[in-house]
Amino acid sequence: MQTETVIVQTLGAAGTGYVSGAAICRNLGMSRMAVWKHIDHLRALGYEIEAAPRRGYRLLTRPDRPLPTEIEPLLVTSRFGRELVYQDRVDSTNRLASALAETGATEGLTVVADAQDAGRGRLDRKWHSPPGTNLYLSVVLRPAVAPQAVPSLALATGLAVLRAIGVLCPHLHVGLKWPNDLWLDGRKLGGILCEMRSELDRVHHAIVGIGINVNALAAEWPADLAATAISLRQALGKPVSRPLLLAEILRRFEEVYDSWQRDGLKPLLPELETFSILNGRPVRVHDLAGDLTGTAVGLTPTGALLLEQPDGSRREVIAGDVRIRPA
Amino acid sequence: MQTETVIVQTLGAAGTGYVSGAAICRNLGMSRMAVWKHIDHLRALGYEIEAAPRRGYRLLTRPDRPLPTEIEPLLVTSRFGRELVYQDRVDSTNRLASALAETGATEGLTVVADAQDAGRGRLDRKWHSPPGTNLYLSVVLRPAVAPQAVPSLALATGLAVLRAIGVLCPHLHVGLKWPNDLWLDGRKLGGILCEMRSELDRVHHAIVGIGINVNALAAEWPADLAATAISLRQALGKPVSRPLLLAEILRRFEEVYDSWQRDGLKPLLPELETFSILNGRPVRVHDLAGDLTGTAVGLTPTGALLLEQPDGSRREVIAGDVRIRPA
Numbered sequence: 001m002q003t004e005t006v007i008v009q010t011l012g013a014a015g016t017g018y019v020s021g022a023a024i025c026r027n028l029g030m031s032r033m034a035v036w037k038h039i040d041h042l043r044a045l046g047y048e049i050e051a052a053p054r055r056g057y058r059l060l061t062r063p064d065r066p067l068p069t070e071i072e073p074l075l076v077t078s079r080f081g082r083e084l085v086y087q088d089r090v091d092s093t094n095r096l097a098s099a100l101a102e103t104g105a106t107e108g109l110t111v112v113a114d115a116q117d118a119g120r121g122r123l124d125r126k127w128h129s130p131p132g133t134n135l136y137l138s139v140v141l142r143p144a145v146a147p148q149a150v151p152s153l154a155l156a157t158g159l160a161v162l163r164a165i166g167v168l169c170p171h172l173h174v175g176l177k178w179p180n181d182l183w184l185d186g187r188k189l190g191g192i193l194c195e196m197r198s199e200l201d202r203v204h205h206a207i208v209g210i211g212i213n214v215n216a217l218a219a220e221w222p223a224d225l226a227a228t229a230i231s232l233r234q235a236l237g238k239p240v241s242r243p244l245l246l247a248e249i250l251r252r253f254e255e256v257y258d259s260w261q262r263d264g265l266k267p268l269l270p271e272l273e274t275f276s277i278l279n280g281r282p283v284r285v286h287d288l289a290g291d292l293t294g295t296a297v298g299l300t301p302t303g304a305l306l307l308e309q310p311d312g313s314r315r316e317v318i319a320g321d322v323r324i325r326p327a
Numbered sequence: 328m329q330t331e332t333v334i335v336q337t338l339g340a341a342g343t344g345y346v347s348g349a350a351i352c353r354n355l356g357m358s359r360m361a362v363w364k365h366i367d368h369l370r371a372l373g374y375e376i377e378a379a380p381r382r383g384y385r386l387l388t389r390p391d392r393p394l395p396t397e398i399e400p401l402l403v404t405s406r407f408g409r410e411l412v413y414q415d416r417v418d419s420t421n422r423l424a425s426a427l428a429e430t431g432a433t434e435g436l437t438v439v440a441d442a443q444d445a446g447r448g449r450l451d452r453k454w455h456s457p458p459g460t461n462l463y464l465s466v467v468l469r470p471a472v473a474p475q476a477v478p479s480l481a482l483a484t485g486l487a488v489l490r491a492i493g494v495l496c497p498h499l500h501v502g503l504k505w506p507n508d509l510w511l512d513g514r515k516l517g518g519i520l521c522e523m524r525s526e527l528d529r530v531h532h533a534i535v536g537i538g539i540n541v542n543a544l545a546a547e548w549p550a551d552l553a554a555t556a557i558s559l560r561q562a563l564g565k566p567v568s569r570p571l572l573l574a575e576i577l578r579r580f581e582e583v584y585d586s587w588q589r590d591g592l593k594p595l596l597p598e599l600e601t602f603s604i605l606n607g608r609p610v611r612v613h614d615l616a617g618d619l620t621g622t623a624v625g626l627t628p629t630g631a632l633l634l635e636q637p638d639g640s641r642r643e644v645i646a647g648d649v650r651i652r653p654a
Contacts, residue, residue, distance in 0.1 A: 123529055146615060146645055148475055151527050179527055195531075199522045200478050200506055201614065201646030202450055287528065288473060318473055319528030 003028060004038050005072045008047065011059035020056035045069070066112050066135060066242045074247035079108030080139060080257075081250040087111070089131070091118040094193055094209040097138035101197075101205040108254075109140040112246065119211060121191050122180055128225055133216045135242050138209040139253065143261050147198035150206055151319065152265040152303030153257075154180045154194040157208050159268055160256040161190065162275050164248040165212075165232070172235055175277035178296070178305050179319055182212065183277050187230035189213055210249065215239045266301040273298060278305070278322060287320030296322070330355060331365050332399040335374065338386035347383035372396070393439050393462065393569040401574035406435030407466060407581040408574070414438070416458070418445040421520055421536040424465035428524075428532040435581075436467040439573065446538060448518050449507055455552055460543045462569050465536040466580065470588050474525035477533055478646065479592040479630030480584075481507045481521040484535050486595055487583040488517065489602050491575040492539075492559070499562055502604035505623075505632050506646055509539065510604050514557035516540055537576065542566045593628040600625060605632070605649060614647030623649070 001009070006028060011019055024035050039049055039057060046063025062070065068084045075081050083106065090096050090113040097111045113136045119129030129136055143150065158176045165174050165182075177183045182190035190212035197204040213231035221229055232240045259267060273279060278296035285292045285307065292315065294307040304316035328336070333355060338346055351362050366376055366384060373390025389397065395411045402408050410433070417423050417440040424438045440463045446456030456463055470477065485503045492501050492509075504510045509517035517539035524531040540558035548556055559567045586594060600606060605623035612619045612634065619642070621634040631643035 122527060144615065147478070148645060151474070154527055193526065195524070195526045196474075197522065197524045199520065200449060200481055204522075288471065318475060 001072050002068065003030075004042055005069045007035070007038055008042065008059070008062075008069045009073055011049065011057055012062075014058070016058070018052060018056040018058045022056075024057070042069070064132070064242070065114050066137075066246050068112075070243035071112070071247055074243060075250065076247070077108070077250050077254045079106075080254040081108065081110045081247070083109040085109065085111045087113045089113065089115045089117060092116050092120050092209075093136050093138035094120065094195060094207050097140050097207045097209070098195065098197075098205075101140045101207060105140045105205075107140060107142045110250065111138045112136070120209075121193060121211070127191065127193075127211050128222065128229070129211065130216070130220065133220065134214045134231070135210070135212045135246060135249075137246060137249070138207055139250075141206045141208060141257065143203055143206060143257075145203060145261060146201055147196065147203050149264065149302075150194065150196050150198070150203060151179075152301075153206060153208065153260060154192045155272060155299070155303045156256050156260040156265060156268055157192045157194065157210065157253060158182060159272050159275065160253040161192070161210060161212065161249055163252040163256070164245065167248050167252075168240060168245055169232055169236060172232070174275075176272065176275040177277050178299065178322060179303070184230050184232075184235055187228055189230055189232070208253075212245070214242055214245060264301060265299075265303055269299060269301065278324065282325040283307070284323045284325055285317050285320045286323075287317065292317065292320075293325065328399050329395065330357075331369055332396045334362070334365055335369065335386070335389075335396045336400055338376065338384060339389075341385070343385070345379060345382040345385045349383075351384070369396070391459070391569070392441050393464075393573050395439075397570035398439075398574055401570060402577065403574070404435070404577050404581045406433075407584075408435065408437040408577040410436040412436065412438045414440045416440065416442045416444060419443050419447050419536075420463050420465035421447065421522060421534050424467050424534045424536070425522065425524075425532075428467045428534060432467045432532075434467060434469045437464055437577065438466075439464045447536075448520060448538070454518065454520075454538050455549065455556070456538065457543070457547065460547065461541045461558070462537070462539045462573060462576075464573060464576075465534055466577075468533045468535060468584065470530055470533060470584075472530060472588060473528060474523065474530050476591065476629075477521065477523050477525070477530060478506075479628075480533060480535065480587060481519045482599060482626070482630045483583050483587040483592060483595055484519045484521065484537065484580060485509065486599050486602065487580040488519070488537060488539065488576055490579040490583070491572065494575050494579075495567060495572055496559055496563060499559070501602075503599065503602040504604050505626065505649060506630070511557050511559075511562055514555055516557055516559070535580075539572070541569055541572060591628060592626075592630055596626060596628065605651065609652040610634070611650045611652055612644050612647045613650075614644065619644065619647075620652065 048060040050058040068086050093111040093113050115131030116129035116136050119127035121127045175183045180192040193209035196206040215233040216231040281296055283296050294309040297308045298306040304318050307315045307317055375387040377385045395413050420438040420440050442458030443456035443463050446454035448454045502510045507519040520536035523533040542560045543558040608623055610623050621636040624635045625633040631645050634642045634644055
């Protein structure tokens with residue numbers, strides 16, 4: 001663990017009690033001055049730490065932000081999130097992760113931000129990313145698969161996020177709206193943005209971005225989103241810890257990713273189908289080729305949506321915008 | 328046309344005669360000093376230009392390099408090569424084109440270099456790129472197709488290059504070795520490197536790199552390539568103009584690209600099949616999944632190689648390394 005994570009852990013373990021500066025110095029093998037500098041930096045990050053003469057340091061409050069010092073102790077992954085880049089504000093976590101991947105970042109490097117100035121969804125659509133409430137993260141991946149296999153990763157990621165939310169909020173019925181949205185009570189809870197750089201038969205890197213509305217309150221949504229967006233907090237009536245959720249997402253994502261890279265989407269399909277909110281519904285799909293209507297009847301092992309058309313024929317849709325048609 | 332291209336054209340049209348400085352000034356609407364600066368720059372590029380008092384300027388020799396001043400007058404395209412970035416040396420034309428695409432370069436922008444310090448082929452394999460002899464170029468593309476369709480662009484590009492070579496060197500039998508090599512007399516004449524940045528249902532950009540051994544001589548190849556590489560000059564016994572070949576490639580590439588973007592690979596397949604050196608041959612294919620043997624029997628509309636296996640079943644191979652097996 002990073003030094004500052006150890007300091008926070010040590011102070012946290014003492015509860016309302018003090019930890020002497022000497023004990024911290026001994027524990028970390030550093031000078032009082034070095035410890036003081038770290039305490040100072042932790043305060044800048046938002047930790048309220050009291051320093052009392054002859055008694056030592058005491059942790060009063062922790063910041064409500066997805067900081068590495070909060071996330072690191074919760075990680076049970078082997079690679080995902082083990083390198084963690086945190087930013088208070090960033091243009092877009094996908095853009096920063098992509099730039100880091102270009103300069104050699106290893107698989108699993110994760111970018112987390114408290115706010116995004118230019119948060120994006122699929123097709124460059126704006127993703128509302130205010131500070132202090134939600135979760136915005138991107139993971140650098142280097143899958144040894146053909147580029148053609150990567151689009152199905154968005155669905156696998158959605159499944160991982162649903163598993164994680166299921167652990168922390170077991171009573172919520174969050175669904176997956178193909179191809180890349182998380183859906184709750186008929187509104188958008190989150191989304192996945194999967195980008196890649198590839199050549200003919202090799203993926204240089206894939207960047208998977210995840211945005212989840214965690215603790216935004218109804219009143220905080222801009223007017224145009226109030227009726228279509230929802231957060232976990234709105235549904236639960238109480239806030240959810242972002243570091244806990246993030247650590248759980250990274251755990252489930254690593255587990256699902258390893259399975260996906262080895263065996264593809266197929267073994268994940270039965271579980272994905274149970275989450276799919278489109279199954280059995282009449283839909284209209286808009287894609288590059290135009291509009292299609294039909295009934296969504298399932299997903300294919302390549303991640304396509306299986307559409308039964310009015311004439312009874314079936315068609316695979318690779319990607320597009322889907323609307324559920326009124327019955 | 329760019330000012331310096333006009334100057335070169337004007338001097339070139341006068342043959343061994345002089346063109347007065349006054350005429351150039353009038354023609355271009357600029358001062359004598361400004362014309363002089365351009366002449367000076369042209370000399371730095373390798374043009375030998377004589378300046379004689381009271382007679383004017385005379386073009387003695389042109390540099391043997393694929394300079395914009397040589398290429399521009401030959402272009403008949405509407406977009407490809409209309410923005411032309413030339414470098415004497417570059418690490419890799421694909422890398423520079425990719426960086427320009429990230430910062431907003433429009434479709435058709437072409438990077439040309441006289442030499443590459445880190446020329447690459449598929450899977451990061453080194454591409455021998457000495458100065459003064461061969462052609463290295465990359466074109467920025469922004470196709471409105473699904474990412475899954477892009478791999479077939481490498482084959483379409485190969486076809487365009489074959490058409491161009493067919494115009495300049497009609498008696499050579501250059502073939503296409505799936506998926507991305509140009510082949511002549513059993514040796515490698517050139518290659519295509521197609522890279523892209525994409526998300527689920529959108530291509531941000533594709534970069535198509537083309538490397539062709541044009542005028543390298545047998546003695547110029549490093550020992551490990553002498554038996555496996557060949558240039559047009561080696562086969563023809565005389566050099567080929569790089570600007571002419573480049574302009575013809577851009578013309579054929581724009582024509583094939585527009586067809587490919589509109590109708591896919593299918594209308595191009597019959598012509599591609601006639602160039603395919605693998606057709607009907609026993610081959611061994613090595614890809615991510617392992618080794619396959621069989622007989623190459625054709626190409627599919629998605630650009631896959633159709634392999635007839637020993638048990639008679641047919642299999643589509645998306646990408647891989649192919650070796651022709653001794654019969």
